[in-house]
Amino acid sequence: MLLHRLPLRVVLLLCSLVALFSVVTADVVQTTKPGCANRCGNLTFAYPFGMNSAGSDCYFKESDSFLIFCDNSTDPPTPYMYGRDSNFQILDISFENHEIRVEAFVGRDCYNSSGGSLYKNEPWLILPDFPISSAKNKFIAVGCNMYATFSGQRGRKYMAGCLSLCDSFSDVINGSCSGIGCCETSIPRDAYQYNISVGSFNNHTGIWEFNPCGYAFVAEDGFFSFSKDNLYKPPFDIVPIVVDWLIPDQTCDDAKKNTTTYMCQENSNCTDAENGKGYQCHCFEGFQGNPYLQNGCQGTFSSLFIRPSEQVFMYRIADHYFNTGEHVKWIQWHEKPRERKLIETFKSEDQILGKSTKKVINLLHWY
Ligand SMILES: *[C@@H]1O[C@H](CO)[C@@H](O)[C@H](O)[C@H]1NC(C)=O
Ligand SMILES: *[C@@H]1O[C@H](CO)[C@@H](O)[C@H](O)[C@H]1NC(C)=O
Ligand SMILES: *[C@@H]1O[C@H](CO)[C@@H](O)[C@H](O)[C@H]1NC(C)=O
Numbered sequence: 001m002l003l004h005r006l007p008l009r010v011v012l013l014l015c016s017l018v019a020l021f022s023v024v025t026a027d028v029v030q031t032t033k034p035g036c037a038n039r040c041g042n043l044t045f046a047y048p049f050g051m052n053s054a055g056s057d058c059y060f061k062e063s064d065s066f067l068i069f070c071d072n073s074t075d076p077p078t079p080y081m082y083g084r085d086s087n088f089q090i091l092d093i094s095f096e097n098h099e100i101r102v103e104a105f106v107g108r109d110c111y112n113s114s115g116g117s118l119y120k121n122e123p124w125l126i127l128p129d130f131p132i133s134s135a136k137n138k139f140i141a142v143g144c145n146m147y148a149t150f151s152g153q154r155g156r157k158y159m160a161g162c163l164s165l166c167d168s169f170s171d172v173i174n175g176s177c178s179g180i181g182c183c184e185t186s187i188p189r190d191a192y193q194y195n196i197s198v199g200s201f202n203n204h205t206g207i208w209e210f211n212p213c214g215y216a217f218v219a220e221d222g223f224f225s226f227s228k229d230n231l232y233k234p235p236f237d238i239v240p241i242v243v244d245w246l247i248p249d250q251t252c253d254d255a256k257k258n259t260t261t262y263m264c265q266e267n268s269n270c271t272d273a274e275n276g277k278g279y280q281c282h283c284f285e286g287f288q289g290n291p292y293l294q295n296g297c298q299g300t301f302s303s304l305f306i307r308p309s310e311q312v313f314m315y316r317i318a319d320h321y322f323n324t325g326e327h328v329k330w331i332q333w334h335e336k337p338r339e340r341k342l343i344e345t346f347k348s349e350d351q352i353l354g355k356s357t358k359k360v361i362n363l364l365h366w367y
């Protein structure tokens with residue numbers, strides 16, 4: 001670590017400065033590009049997400065998945081992914097976890113009292129860039145003597161599913177989704193699409209009075225808790241699912257090669273997504289804000305010190321050390337009193353003390 005290489009006196013100086021520089025609230029952090037909206041109805045979002053606005057790069061143009069369509073004919077307006085026709089409503093977008101919650105449909109297979117098919121639907125979902133979260137969703141099927149499948153494509157086609165068996169209402173354990181009246185299974189990683197299919201072994205004959213339909217869905221883990229009463233009909237038609245968002249297609253190593261398209265800005269790092277193909281940016285520890293925007297990650301300046309051997313000025317935010325680069329190389333000093341004088345100069349610039357990094361950096365550049 002950098003600190004270990006510093007001469008002792010600088011370390012001592014650093015220690016005394018840590019006490020001197022107090023923490024002040026950071027500036028209001030910009031979350032979108034200038035002139036771009038950051039909300040649609042109840043949804044607030046930040047760059048790389050954005051709405052179409054003539055003449056500005058409000059969203060990450062390389063992928064339409066970041067374009068939010070705002071239907072303002074409803075009150076409040078309703079946000080959709082991939083345009084209004086997609087019917088793919090956005091419930092919220094989390095920056096911390098790189099997740100989007102969206103609405104998805106429930107698959108059903110219903111019969112009449114004599115075992116004739118009454119209604120069947122098999123919902124599907126295709127996401128061009130973002131994978132379905134394998135950590136935050138479950139595939140759930142409800143019904144008796146039924147099965148449900150979740151099929152998709154991860155390079156090759158695959159199919160997962162579960163089955164639920166029960167002959168009478170009293171077999172079913174209320175509150176327990178464990179294969180009798182209700183079953184659940186996990187979602188594989190790297191899944192960008194699915195088809196849900198629900199079927200019955202005997203057209204619900206013999207159980208029709210309490211269970212005329214089988215149904216299945218992918219939903220955020222914890223959204224549904226099974227109750228015996230749900231066998232009669234689903235308590236909802238639409239469920240929330242969690243999708244992981246990322247800058248698609250490239251790994252960090254590939255993305256860094258092209259600085260014009262690399263999305264992680266200063267004071268942030270890049271991680272390859274754990275689910276799906278792409279990368280995600282995170283502000284360094286101690287910094288907050290939007291790592292996808294220039295100067296988006298802001299931290300509170302916690303110390304400032306000199307490294308005489310290299311004649312560069314250093315500053316520290318949380319556990320990260322930065323030097324100010326060439327901008328202050330003109331500063332000449334050799335002896336302690338002069339160091340002290342310099343520090344005092346900066347100390348008296350009360351614009352520096354405890355201000356957010358953006359201000360400090362701007363000020364140092366200006367010096
Ligand atoms: C928007 O927020 C209001 C107040 O929190 C809530 O009552 C309403 O259901 C929300 N509407 C939508 C479409 O989520
Ligand atoms: C709704 O959106 C349309 C087109 O995007 C726009 O022309 C109109 O001004 C908007 N209306 C409101 C009330 O925001
Ligand atoms: C059971 O349902 C299927 C359609 O889901 C239908 O083709 C078949 O005829 C039904 N069987 C009976 C006995 O009604």
Ligand SMILES: *[C@@H]1O[C@H](CO)[C@@H](O)[C@H](O)[C@H]1NC(C)=O
Binds near residue numbers: 112113114115116117
């Ligand atoms: C059940 O559905 C079948 C096939 O659609 C139909 O022939 C039969 O009349 C229906 N039975 C009842 C009781 O509705």
Ligand SMILES: *[C@@H]1O[C@H](CO)[C@@H](O)[C@H](O)[C@H]1NC(C)=O
Binds near residue numbers: 151152153157194
């Ligand atoms: C999902 O269903 C569509 C038609 O509804 C079909 O074209 C597609 O191949 C199916 N995908 C999988 C992975 O089964």
Ligand SMILES: *[C@@H]1O[C@H](CO)[C@@H](O)[C@H](O)[C@H]1NC(C)=O
Binds near residue numbers: 174227229
């Ligand atoms: C099952 O449990 C739920 C919630 O605890 C309760 O509301 C419901 O009445 C119970 N149903 C039966 C049939 O016991």
Ligand SMILES: *[C@@H]1O[C@H](CO)[C@@H](O)[C@H](O)[C@H]1NC(C)=O
Binds near residue numbers: 257258259260261
């Ligand atoms: C970087 O990406 C831009 C936009 O896609 C492209 O025009 C440019 O050629 C790329 N540069 C390199 C060095 O690959």
Ligand SMILES: *[C@@H]1O[C@H](CO)[C@@H](O)[C@H](O)[C@H]1NC(C)=O
Binds near residue numbers: 269270285
């Ligand atoms: C990136 O930053 C996050 C947050 O500070 C940290 O947890 C993670 O380990 C860092 N990853 C790399 C590759 O530096």
